[in-house]
Amino acid sequence: MSDYRMPALGADMESGTLVEWLVKPGDRIKSGDIIAVVETQKGAIEVEIFQDGVVSTILVPEGERVPVGTVLAHIETPGAPPQEVSPALPAAPPAPAVKAVTEPRPxxxxxxxxxxxxxxxxxxxxxxxxxxxxxxxxxxxxxxxxxxxxxxxxxxxxxxxxxxxxLDLAGMRKAIAAAMSRSKREIPHYYLSETVDLHAVTAWIERFNAEKPPIERILPAVLFLKSAALALRDWPQLNGVYENGAFVPATGVHVGWAVALRGGGLIAPAIRDADKKSVAELMAAMRDLVERARRGSLRSSELTSPTITVTSVGDRGAETVTGVIYPPQVAIVGFGRIVTRPWVADGRVESRPLVTISLAADHRVTDGHIGGLYLAAIARLLQEPEKL
Missing domain, CATH: 4.10.320.10 (E3-binding domain)
Known part of the structure; x- marks a missing residue:
């Protein structure tokens, strides 16, 4: 038997409200199933389970708010002998808790x-x-x-x-402040930036979108995300988490895409395996993620699996953005507003669209040499957008 606990859906979460059970005692579950909905400052999160088994006992009824780590249910796992529930567990009285989720239903x-x-x-x-x-x-x-x-x-x-x-925007702002304070207190940041010519990017996007309906058109941001993801294949030292005093490299490139919420607040759920998706697939994934994030309907894996964060301020943002690393990640990449400036190309001064790319990274894991090479890799990829 194993304990199913209230998950930590990000470094800024301390507690959550169990608003809906999607299973009952006796239900068979498998890894990847969504078994509950938990509400946090980030909205209603569909919580997945990552083991096979049978729901034995539900301990926390719908509507109850509990701290991260609280045992929510017991799961009988394959091959494990039945065990008695320890009386020391902080479980709710069995009858009310079970009644809350096992009342007669069709x-x-x-x-x-x-x-x-x-x-x-x-x-x-x-x-x-x-x-x-x-x-x-x-x-x-x-x-x-x-x-x-x-x-x-x-x-x-x-x-x-x-x-x-x-979304609890006031609560989210407080949680963001706590996470960022922790980041600046514990993580030795270093910062780099690189200005990149986007002439090839803008020309390619214009050709790509020319005969596409609006729903299939792409934005520069999707090429920013794809180039940042692909460059991590060569510089994996920036892709992972720092836990228990050591860097743990990620097994995939799961980019946390920063989404500004209406009314304030910021959230960065993951687009998994971003380096393997086509530009069109990434654009669709970004649209879906932004829509669900602003609606307050994300999955737990999208909040717990980012291995690096990428933010793009868009055409209404600042020319440069300097990020703060979201722990336990070790890097954040920022793309500023695209601006038109004089630029030397082939020995001539021309008017070109430019973007400033920034990197904030953890000095416990990498240094400016690695960071600079990573930014240079992104810049090279953006010169050949047709290959992304």
């Missing part, structure tokens, strides 16, 4: 993998007399979650009390 609502509708979503939709056939699911395999029902309420909002969900 058979199809017990497992979202079978019904494609989570129990809480079905209850909310029933309360509102909402036609679920018209609701688009954003959960695993297209399953309809509570956030999908909330998004589809529309005219019902005024008549029915809304469930308190979404």
């Amino acid at each position: 058979a199809k609502a017990l497992a979202p993998a079978r019904s494609k509708i989570t129990p809480a979503a079905r209850r909310r939709a029933t309360t509102l007399a909402l036609d679920l056939t018209k609701v688009k699911g954003t959960g695993v395999d297209g399953s309809i979650c509570l956030v999908d029902v909330e998004a589809a309420i529309g005219p019902f909002r005024a008549a029915a009390p809304a469930v308190k969900r979404g």
